[in-house]
Amino acid sequence: MGEGHPHRLMARLWERVRAFAEDRLLRRVVRNSAYLFISNVIAAVLGIVTANLLGASVFGTLGILTGFVTDVNRLFSFRMNDVVVRYMGEALAQRDKARAAAVVKAAALIEGAASLFAFLALLALAPVGARYFAKDASLTPLFILYGGSILTNLVNETSTGVLQVTGHFRSQALINLAQSVLVALIIVHAALTGGGLLEVLWAYLLGKVILGLGPVGLALYWVGRVLGRDWWRASFALLPPWKELVRFGISTNFSGTINLIARDSEVPLVGFFFGPQIAGYYKIALQVVNLLIMPINPFIGTTYPEITRAWAAREWTRLKNLLRRVSFVAGGWSVLAGAGLALFGEALLFRPIAFFGRTFQVYKAEYLPALPVLMILLVGYGVANTFFWSRLLLLSQSKADQALRISFLAMLGKLALAVLFLPAAGYLMEAVFLSGYFIVSTGWMVVLGLRGLPAAAQDGEAAGED
Template sequence: MTILQKINSFWKENPILRKLARNFGYLFSSNMISAGLSMLQGIFSARMLGVPGFGTLGTITIFVTVINKITSFRMGELVIKYVGEFNENNDQPRAAAVFKAAALTELVASLAAFGLVWLLAPLGARYITKDASLAPWFVVYGCIILANLIAESSTGLLQLFDRFRRMAGLNVIQSVVTLALIILAWWRNTGLLGILLAYLCGKIISAVGLTLAALLEATRRWGRDWWKVPTRLLIPHARQLVKFAVSTNLSSSLSLISRDSGILWVSYFSSPTQAGYYKLAMALANYIQLPIAPMPQATYPEMARAVARKKWADFRYLMRTGTRLAGGYSVLVALGLIFLGKPLIQSLYTAAFLPTYAGLVIMLVGIVFGNSLYWSRSALLSLGLADYATKVNFLVTIVSVAGLIALLPRFGFIGSALVLSIGSLMGNSLVVIKTRSELSRQESLFPTPQADPA
């Protein structure tokens, strides 16, 4: 048998790999297109705003994003796990009830998030961007939350039912619209407000599109009156649903404090200029993450199905194959950024951004490690260990916050880059150890896989 025949045979004998590759392919293609468009967005924005203005842009957008995510309860993950479980058991009324309950909860949380942005905008402008006059702009960008009313629940439903092609299309449309509006803002020299409005419009298109697509999918699956299904059907499962929602929200909120809000810490303890360096370093480092970012979305539903059917070999296969693919890619791109980073920054973003390079190299250590184990959080959630993820994130948050307070005043954004990498190494290592331990325990308890549903 030739090598090509072996590859073809292996491909035909692994339906889970084919399905994962198809779903990943849709999101990978859209993310690669979006990556190129995002790079152009960043170049035009950075050249027009300069280092301090670029930092202020990042501070405003992340401020709103953090508040929105803190209140969101990660309903997408809950939808994937519990709609998926009820769907596997052919309990369609409860599957619809979970989606309905998740959407209603997220709607209320989103309204609360917008209220928080409105209340906290003056403080954010004064103490983080160091310019009290920018408070109205925080509120303007905060309008994205109103478009995102049930976007997370919608995304979860589309992922669960393999509607990745629709998600990919919306992602590309958002990027194209945003770039066109940023170029218009650059040409007319509208400044920071023009750039903010460009990002706002693009995200509104994506959020509304996801919501409409999910509502259509729900109607197709459960009928036109699915939204009339009583949520009281979930009373016997209320405790585990609430526990899962609270655990995932706490876990992700802790990550927001220590990792995703890095630019806010930098701007608060240092200056918008240091925040500008940090924003560009993260943007360049994220080019490694962009092709990997869809993989948890494609992998989590498959892991959840593998656990529901007790197919532990499939679960291990997803972990092993994912690490090889993501790790190999991440190392290669990281080496490219290390060798070409300086000329890339100087030629595309101007020499004023060159101090970014040192922080970029430090960030790459943690990002490559985290990328290689991109499945770690999905594995914990699939195994019902959302509370362990919370404990790990709590530990990482304590270490990270202490590090940020100690290092930022002295080292600026370099200190934040160090904390980011250390947190990634620590958190992912602990999660992988726990996942392997729990997987071995589950294999001993349920050695025989369940039959696939008809």
């Protein structure tokens, strides 16, 4: 023990830091994630300005409207970015460009057809959304107006998958940044001139158009350079076995639908049970949660291709090291952010702050009921973001059906609890149900995914391998 003990401890700590710094896989993930960070910051600030401009009830209506349209679109989505990353990435790792081209071509055609069907469904469902979720049938035309964003996102998921596989995260970040700046300018103008819901909705729609068409143009440019100018002539006969491909696509579609019901429809769902004002509180809570976990979110899109490559190359030790290190980063940030919010959340977010002789306030005091919702959600989101790779690891192992079953069972539990206890139990209980869903489904997937790693990765053999 004695004097040598702290020196040995410092030496081990330094070795751990150096291992993190020298991990090429982790460095690439962090670098690519940083490209997407700044546009997310602008979007977060934009949400604050919009909330204070509209007030809780109208802000909740905006969340219900945009969320309903997005949910209808996602209901028919086959999550083609997952399909492209999984199969195009695998084909390129095996230097089979023709098969990679066939995957992109098939994904684009399927996604385009599904998007057209989603828009027709939105036209039929818009009156339902306005009457029963937003509680105002006169808003039906606004649901249809925003539904036009579906048409500008015909092959967005396929394009995003291509950009992820080819590593062009900086290009995506520039598109996000451009649309964030433009939308921010429009909304700030609306705030200065006394604009309302319609002006904000037009700004959001413009942002959706840019986010929908921008990746398509970039993907067309890069896919030609990577796969050749005649990539679109690739024969469907080169595709992986249709049974496997269709099974993967349907599984990811069902997985998206499950997430839609269990996780991503909170604002419309709360609006249905409790009305637009409570939905506004939930939208604020989710907005702050997304702001706090924002440094981790870009890791998801950039880590999946690395997991897929490492699995395809059978680099088990590198894969386990990557999972351990991104979990350390994501978990550490989640704990710090949660503790900071618990101690200073009310003072920083909902109370006036004196700064250099001026008074500033992030959110108006009317949004204070969002704070308990936020604290409950942070528990579940913290777990989900610490182990954000849990589903991605199962997908890389071709276990999309097992990820689907886990999410489905957890979703059924959450849905049953909502039917039994809402609205009588109050709006905070919905936050408890959502956090519980995250904890159960994420933990289950982590255990199953790690069990699927070969014994060498489990035992940590060859731990010094780069």
